[in-house]
Amino acid sequence: MTSSLPIRAIVTGHTRGLGAALAEQLLARNVAVLGLARSRHAALKARFAAQLEEIELPLAEPARVAQWIATDALRNFVRGAQTVLLINNAGMVQPIGPIEGQNPSNVADAVSLNVATPLMLASAFATAGVDATDRRIVHISSGAARNAYPGWSIYCATKAALDHHARAVALDANRALRICSLAPGVIDTAMQAQIRGSSEAQFPMRARFEELKLHGKLWTPEQSAAKLIDYALSDAFGLTPVADIREIAKPD
Secondary structure, eight states, X not given: OOTTSOEEEEEESTTSHHHHHHHHHHHHTTOEEEEEESSOOHHHHHHSTTTEEEEEOOXXXXXXXXXXXXXXHHHXXXXXXSEEEEEEOOOOOOOOSOGGGOOHHHHHHHHIIIIIHHHHHHHHHHHHTTTOSEEEEEEEOOGGGTSOOTTOHHHHHHHHXXXXXXXXXXXXXXXXXXXXXXXXXXXOSHHHHHHHHSOTTTOTTHHHHXXXXXXXXXXXXXXXXXXXXXXXXXXXXXXXXXXXXXXXXXXX
């Protein structure tokens, strides 16, 4: 991709973990970023005051997300850019456990955050960025979208929904829009800590993730973000609607 073209990116959940690493590295590449999250990232804003815009938005509440979409904020942010990028990163692994122990309210929150909001933002983005010659949507997926795990029925189902959404959108054959539901690898984040903190009764495969941590086999958020951004801005992005960054690039 020609680096001289103006690029703007929207990143959800930009205040911690992979989202924070994505926002920081995009900003370091002189890409303007609009961060959407429940809170703001004060340290990142202090470093990139002119390039970073932030909106405090409860992403697990679709009604609030719809209200924000109805404003001109998204359209104003992408105006004038030739390449616009949406990274649907925000997500949650809870509720963890067998179906009989899942709280219906927690299920609703997970489906709202992991599925409803990304799909709503993708639709709004496709309309708001219509003047851009190059529009790209990245759903942050997971290996759990492609393999069922005991205790993760909600997480598996919601991530699989993103995969299938990308497949269907790709069939629309919109030449100015590329999409990929991209698994970012197993990353050492707060979500991984939640997984290791669950009981074996909740998540029988917990020992596998403890081993990954113990033997240093987890990617850092920074490693994953670098590979993900390189791919998202490459000419290869969108050739397949579902991908795994581990099959595209290896960590340094």
